[in-house]
Every structure is written in C-alpha cells, then in structure tokens.
Amino acid sequence: MSIKQRGTVSAKRAVERFFFLLPLVPAVLLVFSLMTQLLPDQPLQRFFGHDPALDALVGAVVGSLAMGQVFVGYLVGGELVRNGISPATATALIVSWATVGLAFLPYEMRACGNRFAITRNLLAFVSTLIIAYVTAHLLDWI
Template sequence: MLSSFTRALKGFREAIPVLLGIILLLGLFETFISEKIIASIFTGNLIKDTLLGSLVGSISAGTPISSYIIGGELLKNHVNLFAVTAFIVAWVTVGIVQLPGEALILGKRFAITRNILSFILSIFVSIATVMTLMILK
C-alpha cells in the first residue's frame, strides 16, 4: 500500500508542472483572445460548433486533464456544451499530432482509419452525451 501511495505521489508531482503550464497558457489565452472573438467563432449553431470543437480537439495534444481545464474555461466564456464535449472527446481519442508515430508502430492504414472513426464518433458521442443530460434535467 505504501508503494502505491508513493507512486501516486510521484505521479502527482510530475503532473504539477503540466498543470501550471496549462494555467499560465489559459491566462495568456484570456488576455489575448476576448470573449467576443470566442463568441464569433462558436456561434451557437449545434452542427458547426460541434464540428469545430471536434476539429480543435483533434489537432490539440496533451493530457486528458488538460482538456477538462480548457473545457471549463470555454464553458465560462459561454461556448456551447456540444462544442466543449466534442472538444474533450476528440482531444482524448483523436491524435493528429501523434499520427506519424502511431502509423509507424501500428501501421498507416490502421492509424488513419482509427483517427477518422474517432473524429466522427467524437461528434456523435458529444451530441448523445449532451442530449442525455438534457433529458435527465
């Protein structure tokens, strides 16, 4: 049990610099990108916002916890929940940045197919998730 605690503490210690970096980047983001710019990009259109959220999440790279923090900031800036959910799902499942390495290890055809399917499914999963939340409310 002590070794598990030690490993968890070590993992947390290694995550702190990443989290601090994200917080600093979000500060820069809020300074240079106003709420008006975000509102002009994410218009409230269900389809457009969901596609855009999936696209941005697909080309971004980082740990899943980073996507949750960024998603929270997007929600604070009145970005549609469909877009934020699509962003988080795509961030975690699609890996455009990692595609060359994945293709090298797992094969080009598999890597491309997996990323395309993950992108498409990120859209459907985000819509299904948010609609389920709406039904439960």
C-alpha cells in the same frame, strides 16, 4: 515479479506521476485565465454559437490537432463552457483531444500500420461527434 509486486510498482508510478503533474494545473489555469481576460469574449462568440453541429465539428477538429496533456483539455473545456461556449463543443474538443491523435499519426502509422492508424483515428473522430451530441442532449434532459 508477482502480480502484487507489479500492482505496487504501478501504483507507486501513478502517484509519482500525479504529483509530478500537479504543479502544472495552476499554471495552465493561470495562463488560460489570462488569455481569456486579455482576449474579449466577442471573438469566441462570433466563432462559435451559430450552429451546434458545426460548433461541435470545429471543436472536434481543434481537439484533434491539439497536442498536450489530456488533463489540460479538461481545463480548457471547462473555461470554454464558463465563457459561454456550448457543452457539446467543449465535449467534442476534450474527447477528440484525448482520443484522436493527428499530430502522432505518422508515428502511429509506422508502429501499428497505416490501415489500423487511419481507421482508429477516423472511428475516434466519429465517436467524438456522437459523444458530443449525446452529452448535449443529456445535459438538456437533466
């Protein structure tokens, strides 16, 4: 198969996947919006908002433990920011959701080796905190 043919097949699969996942976006927004309406804002404000560094760490841990489609993390992060959670916390949650995979760690360790899997996840976690810090400061600067 030529490079052009592989590119065409890949593009076709990407478009099919996009349209397959598209109906999930309104469903996720609906469920999360209902959850934020049913739960008062006070628990989120009590849980977060004490210390930006601690909030980002908690967001990174929650994102590391979460499982699901990556685009759902963007929706959840956006809703959290809309409900008063700091952008650094939302960024830490989204980035760790996408890069740290504690739920898949046993599989990754078996497929890639223990040392590689643990090192990759630790570096991804530390990078998450750095990215959250940089994002928060960039947003303050802008």
